[in-house]
Amino acid sequence: xxxxxxxxxxxxxxxxxxxxxxxxxxxxxxxxxxxxxxxxxxxxxxxxxxxxxxxxxxxxxxxxxxxxxxxxxxxxxxxxxxxxxxxxxxxxxxxxxxxxxxxxxxxxxxxxxxxxxxxxxxxxxxxxxxxxxxxxxxxxxxxxxxxxxxxxxxxxxxxxxxxxxxxxxxxxxxxxxxxxxxxxxxxxx
Amino acid sequence: xxxxxxxxxxxxxxxxxxxxxxxxxxxxxxxxxxxxxxxxxxxxxxxxxxxxxxxxxxxxxxxxxxxxxxxxxxxxxxxxxxxxxxxxxxxxxxxxxxxxxxxxxxxxxxxxxxxxxxxxxxxxxxxxxxxxxxxxxxxxxxxxxxxxxxxxxxxxxxxxxxxxxxxxxxxxxxxxxxxxxxxxxxxxx
Numbered sequence: 001x002x003x004x005x006x007x008x009x010x011x012x013x014x015x016x017x018x019x020x021x022x023x024x025x026x027x028x029x030x031x032x033x034x035x036x037x038x039x040x041x042x043x044x045x046x047x048x049x050x051x052x053x054x055x056x057x058x059x060x061x062x063x064x065x066x067x068x069x070x071x072x073x074x075x076x077x078x079x080x081x082x083x084x085x086x087x088x089x090x091x092x093x094x095x096x097x098x099x100x101x102x103x104x105x106x107x108x109x110x111x112x113x114x115x116x117x118x119x120x121x122x123x124x125x126x127x128x129x130x131x132x133x134x135x136x137x138x139x140x141x142x143x144x145x146x147x148x149x150x151x152x153x154x155x156x157x158x159x160x161x162x163x164x165x166x167x168x169x170x171x172x173x174x175x176x177x178x179x180x181x182x183x184x185x186x187x188x189x
Numbered sequence: 190x191x192x193x194x195x196x197x198x199x200x201x202x203x204x205x206x207x208x209x210x211x212x213x214x215x216x217x218x219x220x221x222x223x224x225x226x227x228x229x230x231x232x233x234x235x236x237x238x239x240x241x242x243x244x245x246x247x248x249x250x251x252x253x254x255x256x257x258x259x260x261x262x263x264x265x266x267x268x269x270x271x272x273x274x275x276x277x278x279x280x281x282x283x284x285x286x287x288x289x290x291x292x293x294x295x296x297x298x299x300x301x302x303x304x305x306x307x308x309x310x311x312x313x314x315x316x317x318x319x320x321x322x323x324x325x326x327x328x329x330x331x332x333x334x335x336x337x338x339x340x341x342x343x344x345x346x347x348x349x350x351x352x353x354x355x356x357x358x359x360x361x362x363x364x365x366x367x368x369x370x371x372x373x374x375x376x377x378x
Contacts, residue, residue, distance in 0.1 A: 032258040059247035069221040
């Protein structure tokens with residue numbers, strides 16, 4: 001998506017350690033006008049696969065998922081990272097390592113919101129090492145639901161998670177793939 | 190909002206300890222069709238106050254805030270609960286106690302996304318003891334921005350936070366206010 005690349009180039013800040021800061025439009029301040037365009041692009045990419053639900057993980061995936069869900073007319077389910085008192089009954093869980101924060105999280109989804117009749121599109125703001133996507137795929141399998149594909153606003157291609165998922169046969173569409181980045185330059189695939 | 194009450198009555202589950210579970214449409218599985226109606230209602234309530242941004246706190250506030258922001262054509266800013274490596278520079282912070290999870294969180298907002306030219310509408314899924322709203326109001330004051338009002342999808346009136354904010358002179362609009370609830374009955378104000 002050309003406009004995603006433009007946004008990254010105009011607003012993104014590269015920090016040491018492979019961190020790309022896009023808080024100005026994607027994951028602190030959410031530019032809803034741009035997000036409506038993002039939603040249309042996600043819809044164009046996956047409409048024919050007839051997803052029934054979008055699945056993401058809290059917190060920063062919720063913004064793009066709800067924006068896309070509103071554009072596509074689809075409900076959005078998000079995995080929590082801890083079991084809270086307002087969550088009861090059976091759950092699906094998967095371990096998700098966060099390289100950004102260097103911790104292991106648990107992704108948790110109530111089993112009543114996901115079942116074998118669902119066709120799931122996973123959506124997240126970033127795809128880096130692919131741990132969040134892998135965890136959510138595990139949950140989809142556990143539920144017996146069908147995975148129609150994976151979509152990230154920004155894929156850090158140099159961290160390999162996207163290509164690993166593609167090699168496993170999953171359909172992965174990222175709106176921008178960064179193959180190299182430094183403080184001076186961002187190179188897209 | 191009549192339809193919010195209907196949704197609570199049809200989908201809400203009351204758990205011991207004053208917990209209302211609405212994961213089926215608001216904060217696990219997000220019903221985007223209903224959320225579009227919620228956005229229109231929030232727009233109707235606050236349009237004349239000309240907010241420039243919606244402010245919420247991760248994670249469960251993001252869904253309703255992005256839905257309303259997309260309907261209202263306004264950007265959404267969300268406070269994080271911990272400082273992450275993809276957040277640099279000056280920040281505003283406030284302490285926020287969570288009665289639901291019985292812990293103290295810190296609400297953090299990058300100072301570059303909030304300033305004295307902003308007219309802020311705070312929006313969240315729940316208003317109970319009001320701690321999240323109070324923390325976000327503190328951040329708005331710290332930034333020198335103007336608060337146009339507070340909006341919650343569901344106010345637990347019996348926990349007093351909304352009326353405390355109203356007594357302090359803030360405009361608080363909740364789409365449904367619950368004054369009493371038990372496993373058998375939910376009574377709205």
